[in-house]
Amino acid sequence: MKTADPELMRAINRFHVMDAIRRAGPIARVEICDLTQLSATTVSAITAALLEDGLVVPRALGGLRDPAPDLARGRPRVLLELNPQAAFVVGVKLTPDHITVSTTDFCANTCASLTLPIRISRQPVSVIADLVEDGVQRCVADAGIGMERVAGLCVGLPGRIERMTGLCQSSPIFGETNVPFAAAVQQRLGVPTVIESDVNLVTMAESWFGEARGIEDFLVVSLEHALGLGIMYRGELFRGANGLAPDLGGLLLGSHAIRLGAVASEAAILAQAQAVLNGSGHGASFRAGRGMAAVVAAAQAGNPRIIAILREAGEALGMALANLVALFAPRLVVLAGEAIGTGGVLLDALREAVTASLPPSHSPMPDLAVHRWSEDSWARGAAALTLRDLYGAPWNTTGPARPR
Amino acid sequence: MKTADPELMRAINRFHVMDAIRRAGPIARVEICDLTQLSATTVSAITAALLEDGLVVPRALGGLRDPAPDLARGRPRVLLELNPQAAFVVGVKLTPDHITVSTTDFCANTCASLTLPIRISRQPVSVIADLVEDGVQRCVADAGIGMERVAGLCVGLPGRIERMTGLCQSSPIFGETNVPFAAAVQQRLGVPTVIESDVNLVTMAESWFGEARGIEDFLVVSLEHALGLGIMYRGELFRGANGLAPDLGGLLLGSHAIRLGAVASEAAILAQAQAVLNGSGHGASFRAGRGMAAVVAAAQAGNPRIIAILREAGEALGMALANLVALFAPRLVVLAGEAIGTGGVLLDALREAVTASLPPSHSPMPDLAVHRWSEDSWARGAAALTLRDLYGAPWNTTGPARPR
DNA sequence: AGAATTTCTTCGCGTCACAAAAAAAGAGCG
DNA sequence: CGCTCTTTTTTTGTGACGCGAAGAAATTCT
Incomplete structure (x- = not known):
């Protein structure tokens, strides 16, 4: 924490005002007061500065006059929003x-x-x-x-x-x-x-626009080409003391010195699946980078060895996730990745593993949301x-x- | 983060001044300026208030006059320190x-x-x-x-x-x-x-008085009756979103759904050791609560099964610790507990496991300090x-x- | 005793948040 | 159309804060 001076004070409050405007869309100054607990005076001063800098624009007043019974009277509110062109x-x-x-x-x-x-x-x-x-x-x-x-x-x-x-x-x-x-x-x-x-x-992105909007503590797990883990902790991205993002694939699984990435990453799943599906006509898919789709299809078709592979990956992932959930106690875990997004074995195994692996006292269990991200x-x-x-x-x- | 007002500003700066005085022992106002980057004016005002409130006292000026060559001139400094009686x-x-x-x-x-x-x-x-x-x-x-x-x-x-x-x-x-x-x-x-x-x-305690003085990120592992884990993250005690301290014993070890506490806690070690040492004349020690001393003694005497138990505990602990180190990237890990404090097998196994289990890219390896705590x-x-x-x-x- | 030096305090200024008062911008009503 | 009523926004005045500059204090050096 820095030392405080008037400048910092203003910076803090300006940030709060900006953040309120961003989050609450077009918003009147009065509501900003409510949201930020700042006085009307201060909000007025700060918004004036923001307007002057062009960071914020008054919403064209065309055709509002929201006839909410007791809001129709009095001086009309001027709605402010971020200036997209800023x-x-x-x-x-x-x-x-x-x-x-x-x-x-x-x-x-x-x-x-x-x-x-x-x-x-x-x-x-x-x-x-x-x-x-x-x-x-x-x-x-x-x-x-x-x-x-x-x-x-x-x-x-x-x-x-x-x-x-x-x-x-x-x-x-x-x-x-x-x-x-x-x-x-x-x-x-x-x-x-x-x-x-x-x-x-x-x-x-999840925090600002997605499932996790407004949630201060959540985890994001991506099962893309590599395994990814993002942690939002008290409204901030969690980074170790060295400033590096956490690395899910590098976590150790058990006494066997196996890393999670060697079991549950897309690369690992594909490697194993390729051995199984070899010669079954999926070679082309694999080469075209659509291997995961082929794997998911094979699982849905009931291929037991593929199902076992996915199940093992899901369990391993779920176990690791349970440890993280126990540590961070997030309210939400967002999952994505081709093998997850389509539901199915891996996701089920993961869900079960997390549920079973959480310490019994841990409550409440976080929501598990599956979210397919667009590019x-x-x-x-x-x-x-x-x-x-x-x-x-x-x-x-x-x-x-x-x-x- | 709260909204900022002059009161908060003062509170922040007063805290910085208090903290500087606490940390730097008897200290002159000028040095507080250096340490906190606050202006002399502000430091003067804040210390005056602290003196008035009796939280701080001027050190009796008896016999100082530190004749550091160029400090002996000029108006002598008045050293301030916390008032123990406050x-x-x-x-x-x-x-x-x-x-x-x-x-x-x-x-x-x-x-x-x-x-x-x-x-x-x-x-x-x-x-x-x-x-x-x-x-x-x-x-x-x-x-x-x-x-x-x-x-x-x-x-x-x-x-x-x-x-x-x-x-x-x-x-x-x-x-x-x-x-x-x-x-x-x-x-x-x-x-x-x-x-x-x-x-x-x-x-x-480690952060204020112990090995970790002045370190912003470190871990503390205690192998007492139960397993304990304390995390200092960016100068604050780390707690999950639910405000609870992390629980080392509840972490899962591997795909076997075994919790660390079932392998590496003092209780677990004693339970296993008791089976081994049964009838070898250690019964009394166990009953008197000195079981751990007996176990350590047996290990030093070369009892292979006891050594195996301790080694396994150390490895498990080390593995879990490696995961935590990878996440938090602490500069230091402080260990304590009877089985650790005396050095020996468990500690060696733990060290090895941490070293071997850290992702190869992780650098630098944190220091592992063993610290025996007094009551x-x-x-x-x-x-x-x-x-x-x-x-x-x-x-x-x-x-x-x-x-x- | 006086100069030099370092520490600490006082003074004046600018900035900030805030409460109170005033102004603005309509709506409702006769 | 003018008047009152209501709600939002701005203006005005006050107190607190941090800061730079100048001054006061407390020594040592000469």
Whole structure:
């Protein structure tokens, strides 16, 4: 915690006002007072400043006059909302086989988005950075704005990402380690760039737009190519003391020194399933990157060995999740991934394992929500993260390890 | 985060000043400026208020004049320190077979302390509360003060403790569940009372006085009667969203649905060891509660089955710890407990397991410190927790689940 | 004794939040 | 159409705070 001065005071309160406006859509000053517990005077002053800066606009008063019985009298409220044009941010998501880019406005509405289905893994870093540069240039142009209006850029990718330094310690995307990817992109595009663990992006997206809206503590588990875990703890993204996002795949399962990623990641499931399905005509699917669909289909068809594989993965995942739930006591766990999204064996096994594995005293059991994310929900998460910094949350700037 | 007003501003800065004085012992105002980055004016004003309230006293200037070459000139510094007499707090620790009570002054120095070797487990709650009342009365009298000078009381006990509500959801100490123990004690003694998980007490003690002084992120593992885990995360005690301290014993080990507490707690070790050592003349030790000493002795004597038991416990603990280290990335792990404190097999196995189980990319490996706690370090932790609230850390009052 | 030096306090200013009062912008009604 | 009534928003005045600059205090050095 920093020392306090009037400036910090104002920053805190301005953030609260911004946050209230963002969350409560078009909103009158009076309601902001209610929401933030600030006095009318203060709200008036802060909103005046925000209006002046163009971050907020009064909603066109056309045809409101909400005839709620006792609200129709008196001076009409002026509804305020974020000015979508105030700034634009770009979110980029890298996976081993494609790049998704999305440009959003200040309200985190998608203006333009594109996907490049390019197998980038193990390409040289400079090539990947070039591809990102091109994608962003194009996507920004598609959005009909110029690069100079882009206030920030956030790249999400799997692996160990040091947000603070912009270093990618390791990632399935890069052959090398300790890649200063944020710097590489920033240099190319001249836009403030941040890199972030991909799951944190979607965690933020869930928090702002998804199932977890308004929930302060929840977990997100993604069973994508790799296993991902995002933790929202007291309204903040949880990072270890080193500023790194948690790594679900690296967790140990038992006394056998097996890591969860070796059992329950999509890669692990596919590897096992491939052995089973070999020669049964699914080879093409696997090669085309649709292996998971084939696996799910085989399970639905009743293939017992595939079912066993999925069940084992679900159990392992459920067990690990139970430990995390016991630690963090989230109100909600959001799950996604092809093998989960379609329901079925894996999800059932997971549910059972979590239920059975939670310490009996643990209550209440968190909700388990399955949420299929569209490609651009990642990008919206990136937007959210960037916007959050633009608003300037004064205490922890989504913060990693604090300096001092 | 609350909304900010001048009052909060002052509270924050006053806390910083108090904290600086506490940490840096007798300290001059100028140094407080350096430490807190506050202006001389502000420090002067705040310290003046603290002096007026009697929370801080100027150190008797007798015989200082630290002749550091360039410090000997000019107006001499007035060193300030916490006024030990400003308040007193009482810490109580309950274990299944004894009660420890300790009275400390405002500097967290122990004034008096006593231990009642009474087997209290499964006694009715009212009896235990009575015993605590008597112990506190006596201990406060021993300290030479009156009850009215006691500003707070903190009871530490194992189990699931809801600090916020003062409810003890479950504990090996009580037969019942959901015991409103804080209220019971407070009613008897008329002193603001808080209950807390015992490990959190010692975690706080480590943070203020022990190995972990000045470290913002560390873990504490206690292998006492039960397994305990305390987590300091970014300078705050980590609690799940429900406000409960983490529970190491409840963590699952592997796909076998075995909980760590069933393998690596002192109770589990003793149970297994008893079967091995049965009839070898250790019966008396076990009955006298010195079982662990006997086990350690047997291991040192080379008993292979005992060694195997300890090794297994150490490995299991190490594995679980590795997961926690991967999550929280602490700089330090403090271990204690009879079986650990004496070094030997268990500790070796634990060390190896942690080292081997950490994801290879995890760096740096945290220090593993073994720290044998005296009985009253628990009580000092209780004092620290209470004092922290007295100082009034304004943002998170050691805080559990936030209202809203 | 006076100069130099370092520490601490006082003074004046700008910023902030806030309560009270005033102004604004309609709706209802005769 | 003018008047009152109601609710929202802005303006005004007050008190608290932190801060830089200047001043007062308490020493040592010369």
